[in-house]
Amino acid sequence: MSVDLSTTYLGLGLRSPLVASAGPIQQNLDGVRALADSGVGAIVMYSLFEEQVRHEEARQAEIELEYADSFAESLSFFPTVTSNAGGITNEYLAHLEASAKAVDIPVIGSLNGATNGGWVETARRMQDAGAAAVECNIYMVPGDLSTAGSEVEERHVEIVTAVREAVGIPVAVKLSPFFSAPGNMISRLDAAGADGLVLFNRFLQPDIDVEKLEVVPGVWLSHRSDSRIPLTWIASLSGRLHASLAATSGVETSDDVIKYLLAGADVVMTTSSLVRHGASYARALLNGLEEWLARKELTLDQTRGLLAVPADASSSEYERNGYVAALEKAKSTYGA
Secondary structure (H helix, E strand, O other), rough: OOOOOEEEOOEEEEHHHHHHHOHHHHHHHHHHHHHHHOOEEEEEEOEEEEHHHHHHHHHHHHHHHOOOOOOOHHHHOOOOOOOOOOOHHHHHHHHHHHHHHHHOEEEEEEEOOOOHHHHHHHHHHHHHOOOOOEEEEEEEOOOOOOOHHHHHHHHHHHHHHHHHHHHHOEEEEEEEOOOOOOOHHHHHHOOOOOOOEEOOOOEEEHHEOOOEEEOOOOOOOHHHHHHHHHHHHHHOOOOOOOEEEEOOOOOOOOOHHHHHHHOOOEEEEHHHHHHHHOOHHHHHHHHHHHHHHHHHHHOHHHHHOOOOOOOOOOOOHHHHHHHHHHHHHHHHHHHO
């Protein structure tokens, strides 16, 4: 039985529902080609950080201030903010352009930030470099106790609205689950014009070394248990939004890919499994999906959303019932 894995994400036609999310493999062309050869449907580039863009803009301002009183004829030799010759932004855009030309699948630019500045111009430049879409990775930790939740939410909407108005390519938003009402926040972003929602970002919390008495920063690859929160929300949101739904975090085996699809994800993204096992591991994930679909005699479209919250059901009541059922099972398993 021939299995068709082709699908659509952000309005883009993909050959498979597995997407390589932002990660270190994409930092060179060999890695980008290896991912494409493995069968992924699209590639999200590693992120360009707002802080990097701001640093270059600040350096440009210093140069202009330093030579402000020089001869007017010399002003034409100053590097401009948009050129940043040799800077991180230009290097990123050059690599993005080369990557888009090197493979025959969509390559998506990624911009990671938390404030309103810098998104629009950088998104435009990613579009000009050949990005098939832009992913706005809004990584915001409101540590200021005076910052209201409504302010955080409004900033998300403002960022998405500004980028959506600035570019003609699709815009995806990768966000955290830690809102007081994630469903409402996601609906607002959908209404603001987001073409896709990537659920969810992971906060990279620090650890503490009790011997050295130091805070230890670090990055840990995701584990299968990390899929529970995005799985729950994707099942609740499936069929209720205009935007595409992308699942991310906790993908290690083909079963994890299948679970996300059953919940209603349009595509399933992974970085950690590819870092652990290499770019070619994507082929193993897809082979497992193909085998499962053939064994169950299901198409990809039939699978997607098969176990999502029914359209005529209340998501809140559905989740509450699931919570109560889980507690009842825990009682029978572990004792009251």
